[in-house]
Amino acid sequence: xxxxxxxxxxxxxxxxxxxxxxxxxxxxxxxxxxxxxxxxxxxxxxxxxxxxxxxxxxxxxxxxxxxxxxxxxxxxxxxxxxxxxxxxxxxxxxxxxxxxxxxxxxxxxx
Amino acid sequence: xxxxxxxxxxxxxxxxxxxxxxxxxxxxxxxxxxxxxxxxxxxxxxxxxxxxxxxxxxxxxxxxxxxxxxxxxxxxxxxxxxxxxxxxxxxxxxxxxxxxxxxxxxxxxxxxxxx
Numbered sequence: 001x002x003x004x005x006x007x008x009x010x011x012x013x014x015x016x017x018x019x020x021x022x023x024x025x026x027x028x029x030x031x032x033x034x035x036x037x038x039x040x041x042x043x044x045x046x047x048x049x050x051x052x053x054x055x056x057x058x059x060x061x062x063x064x065x066x067x068x069x070x071x072x073x074x075x076x077x078x079x080x081x082x083x084x085x086x087x088x089x090x091x092x093x094x095x096x097x098x099x100x101x102x103x104x105x106x107x108x109x110x
Numbered sequence: 111x112x113x114x115x116x117x118x119x120x121x122x123x124x125x126x127x128x129x130x131x132x133x134x135x136x137x138x139x140x141x142x143x144x145x146x147x148x149x150x151x152x153x154x155x156x157x158x159x160x161x162x163x164x165x166x167x168x169x170x171x172x173x174x175x176x177x178x179x180x181x182x183x184x185x186x187x188x189x190x191x192x193x194x195x196x197x198x199x200x201x202x203x204x205x206x207x208x209x210x211x212x213x214x215x216x217x218x219x220x221x222x223x224x225x
Contacts, residue, residue, distance in 0.1 A: 004152070005178050006187070034213070043216035044153070089152070094207060096143065097169070100152035 002028035004092045004101040012107045013080055021075040021104045023084045023090030031094035033066055034075045038087045038103065047088075048075075112137065114217035115184075122223045129196070131191040131220045135204030139194050142185045143214055144170075144177060147199040161186060194223045 003026045013019045023033065032051045036044035049067045050057045050073065057064045063076040077084050087110050092099040115134040124131050135142050135154050140161050145153040155169040159179035167177065174192075179185040189196055203214035 016199075034214075041221075043116075043218045043219075046215065048215050049213060096141075096158050096166070097155040098143075098153075098214060099112075100144075100145075100154070102150070102152040 002026070002092065002099055004090055004099050006088075006090050006104045007102040008104045009102070010105045011106070012109060014082060014110050015108050017080055019077040019080045019084070019087055019106055019108070021090075021106070022102055023073040023075065025071050025073075025092050025099075028092070028099075029068070029094075030096075030099070031062070034090040034091040034093055034098070035062075035064060036076050036091060038089055042091055043109035047052060047072050049093075050096050077106075080106075082108045114139075114215055115221045116200075116202050116220050118220060119218060120221050120223070122225060123192045125193055126191050129192050129222055129224075130166075131189075131202075131222070133185040133187070133188040133202030133204075133217060135202075136206075136215055137141055137186070139204035139206050139215075140165055140178050141208060142183075143203045143205075144187050145201045145203065147201065147219075149198070153169075153201060156187075173222050174194050187220075193225050197224045213219035 005024045010025045034049045035047045038044045061078045065074045087103040087105045089103045090101040118182045122218045135150040147153045157165040157177045199219045201219045205212040
């Protein structure tokens with residue numbers, strides 16, 4: 001079955017550094033990947049979308065890459081801040097059925 | 111522009127009772143999706159609805175679960191005769207057009223606890 005795997009359950013990083021989160025997909029080829037942020041007790045909030053024919057997408061301090069050869073997406077937060085602490089979800093899409101990874105919990109330490 | 115609304119935010123039921131979860135999509139959105147998040151798991155697709163139509167319910171358990179999106183009013187996810195394994199967070203999302211083309215926007219979720 002199609003899978004989205006986020007290798008790290010948790011990632012701790014010092015404030016000001018770049019956080020890099022990894023997402024791999026298996027058994028299918030999503031037309032696009034999305035990244036969402038989820039805070040405790042809240043619903044996922046959409047951050048970025050990248051299509052399979054795009055190599056890289058940026059939005060403010062966020063950058064996403066999509067490598068169809070490696071079947072991987074990397075999500076970067078530059079100049080990380082404590083307010084960036086949350087769980088980040090990688091989501092495969094191509095139909096209306098989104099396929100979610102379990103998420104990586106990012107903690108930015110002051 | 112209000113986002114996706116879900117109520118109640120928390121729901122406690124005893125085994126065998128019924129649970130009704132409501133979702134009001136964003137204004138202008140006519141496509142609604144329900145997802146379930148079990149503890150320590152990722153969100154899993156349950157059902158996709160448009161007004162008065164179920165488009166895809168392949169992710170929904172065959173028994174005890176049903177969903178509707180009437181012409182007027184919110185979408186309802188109904189769980190009959192709840193069991194402990196139904197305890198989870200249920201999220202509703204909406205989009206203006208088909209979810210294959212549009213980003214889905216999520217509500218805050220309903221956390222169901224079955225005692």
